[in-house]
Amino acid sequence: MISNIPLMIVPLVVFNLVVAGLTGIGGADPWATQLYSMQMLSGGVWRMTLGDLMIVLSLALLFFEIMKSTRTSNASVVDHLLSTFVFVAFLVEFLLVPSASHSLFFILMAMAFFDILAGFTVSLRSAGRDVNFR
Template sequence: MRANVPSALPCAHAGQGARQERLAMLRALIVAPLLIIPVCLYLLVSLTAGQGGTQARLDGALFSLPMMSGGRFVFALGDLVLLIGLIFLFVEILKAARTKGDAIVNHSLSMVLLLFSVIGFLAFPGFGTSVFFLLMVMTLLDVVAGPIVSIVAARRDFGIGENVGG
């Protein structure tokens, strides 16, 4: 006599949908230029700046620390946006070492982000700050460095170079 024990097979397949969603989300993170995050953060700061303007909001201190020299280290909102941008630029350069087909999509989307950044810098008053200019330079570095790093990585993968084979 056999007991009515539910099969383990449905449980094994129950997590497939969630796994597929996680893989799709990971793929989107790999393909999307991560520098869009600090650019969108800057956009949020600019849109919520109010009367004082974007520059005043960016200059607002998040915290300050006394230094041994007697001065104070002041960390402003604009500094945080730039720090986030630098971290994501580093990750973007690491992502550029991939030689898969999605790297081309990433480079293309990075170019689109640079285009929107240049338009924003030139056309909108809230984007004419040194913080946004440096974010725009980071997107430019991503656009320039991305394909160069990909080409170097592809040459290494295919064995093209000075010290190959000998």
């Protein structure tokens, strides 16, 4: 049952927690906060912001979500349905909540959409291989 929870709900919750907790402090964009910088051999400086870290972690979750979609069981249907609800939550929040009109939120929403596409595509491809004609 726990394995059916879509992992893409984590970025949705984290985004809302960060925005709710940090927007009252000076009104600055919390996602532009620099977490780390490193001098490169080329002479350039590489900077990691909170938004960049959120994208990397969300990509890792998307990878595991796609791995979950390769299961061929009745539970995968529930997983796809819940992933669709997560995408709808992203979409509704993007359209209706002012603090969600952010490029980071749009990228997270696109990842949730790709999760749905990948899940259904993998399921349909694997279901086609399971059919035997005699």
